[in-house]
Amino acid sequence: MWRMCAICILIWGWTTGLCATDLSASHDERLEALYLYLHQNPELSFHEQNTARRMADELLALGFSVTENFGGTGVVGVLANGAGPTVLIRADMDALPVKEQTGLDYASTVVVTSNDGNAQPVMHACGHDIHMTVFVGTAGRLMRARDQWSGTLIMIAQPAEERGAGANAMLKAGLFTKFPRPDFNLALHVSAGVPAGKVGYVAGPALANVDSVDITVHGVGGHGAYPHAVRDPVVLAAEIVTAMQTIVSRELSPLEPAVLSVGSIHGGHKHNVIPDKVTMQLTLRSYTAEVRRQMIEAIKRISKNLAIAARMPADKMPEVVVKEQYTPVAYNDPELTHRLAAIFRGEIGADNVIELSPVMGGEDFGRYGQVEPKIPSLIYWLGAVDRTLFAKSKAGSTALPSLHSPLFAPEYRMTIRTGVRVMTAAALDLLGKVE
Ligand SMILES: [Zn+2]
Ligand SMILES: [Zn+2]
Structure with missing residues (x-):
């Protein structure tokens, strides 16, 4: 009482x-x-x-x-x-x-x-x-x-x-x-x-170490029934998410702790409209400055090169922004x-x-x-x-x-x-x- x-x-x-x-x-x-x-x-x-x-x-x-x-x-x-x-x-x-x-x-x-x-x-x-x-x-x-x-x-x-x-x-x-x-x-x-x-x-x-990263995947939107006439950022974003899984599993030493998780992905608003962008939010975890640098470099490289492979115009390359709210x-x-x-x-x-x-x-x-x-x-x-x-x-x-x-x-x-x-x-x- x-x-x-x-x-x-x-x-x-x-x-x-x-x-x-x-x-x-x-x-x-x-x-x-x-x-x-x-x-x-x-x-x-x-x-x-x-x-x-x-x-x-x-x-x-x-x-x-x-x-x-x-x-x-x-x-x-x-x-x-x-x-x-x-x-x-x-x-x-x-x-x-x-x-x-x-x-x-x-x-x-x-x-x-x-x-x-x-x-x-x-x-x-x-x-x-x-x-x-x-x-x-x-x-x-x-x-x-x-x-x-x-x-x-x-x-x-x-x-x-x-x-x-x-x-x-x-x-x-x-x-x-x-x-x-x-x-x-x-x-x-x-x-x-x-x-x-x-x-x-x-x-x-x-x-x-904790980093937050924003990725904006740009595209050229249009009718979902005419995919050949657009540049689809949804498919590209999906490829980027999958390819990023190789950063920890195939690029970093297996003896180095590291995490890359995509916590948020958003794009589009209707069944038959291909949107013109998809946004993603990632958390990166590491224990050394070198692993941190390698992960950020790999995210930028993978995003850009998959966009090139998807025939994105030069002015529609993905934007990768490492947020300031870094925790050491x-x-x-x-x-x-x-x-x-x-x-x-x-x-x-x-x-x-x-x-x-x-x-x-x-x-x-x-x-x-x-x-x-x-x-x-x-x-x-x-x-x-x-x-x-x-x-x-x-x-x-x-x-x-x-x-x-x-x-x-x-x-x-x-x-x-x-x-x-x-x-x-x-x-x-x-x-x-x-x-
Ligand atoms: Zn907490
Ligand atoms: Zn707490």
Whole structure:
């Protein structure tokens, strides 16, 4: 049973009625209420105004000095606590254009109007609501323990991770020049494949380079009954999609991880009209700059040469545009990773800390470490899967919903508790000790 905080209701009108200033509720109850509020009030990338306000309020209530609207909706909280190392902890704030189908009584029912005027349901399907709750819980623990450590704690709530743009925006706004430059960067991401109560880590490259590519396949449209008189972009687009499958399977070394997926293809609007263009959207994943370069070169070469083979006029060659929202590899400094993995084992037990393999997912947290000189950084996985469901999946009787699935439903109490414990322990290990 949650208690209501009169101050919160008066000032902010929060329906959950609980915040960090409500000292009558327990730490876990306050975090649970915060999680439910965030889960039920998701906001899309760069539209995280209410979420950012809540993050700023939580940090202010704890006693951090807070800067808002930094790099879009970003929030920076600083706790200067004497001489010693500077540690940055990052949470991401944005949700996804996904209609929640978990059936939970606290499921998101938020619907916004998209740029094209359509109704768009929104959901925290990537668990960033868990990240923010752990972030606030860790900030509170470290504030209360401030007589045990010395140094500077920087807590950032970042916008637009899902667009691979928020970290860049905060860095461009001067994160490392207007605030103390960190000696270490830390973040976590929930895992849809690890049970709640456990954490996983990868030393070295952990998450991939991510590129988004748009291809416009031009043609000369006309009547579907007279295909010889047109230049058909639908057939050409189909050939390009098929031929691009040979980039990973036949052009790259089998020892190099790479992914090329066509996530969207659109063209035409009627049975008997051959359109004059088809558009495609691709995601590319890689681990090295060379593989990334090879894939982009091959897409351009294949598109152009198949168009020539299809007798497209010179002014109708396909356009291949590599989007600016590139996300670089997330590299976990091996020394820092092994140091903190030992701290995690001490905090939650060796059985609950597992070494994992790199994945082809992306995370723009990597950018905070890829500055010159580089900053040792670690992003680790926080198990979030309901333990009963996990056991069933191991027995083969059920499949686990992935991140970004409308069915993703973390076992939030255990996940948040574990997240706060390990993130607090990690920060305390890195910050200076007070004897
Ligand atoms: Zn995501
Ligand atoms: Zn995410």
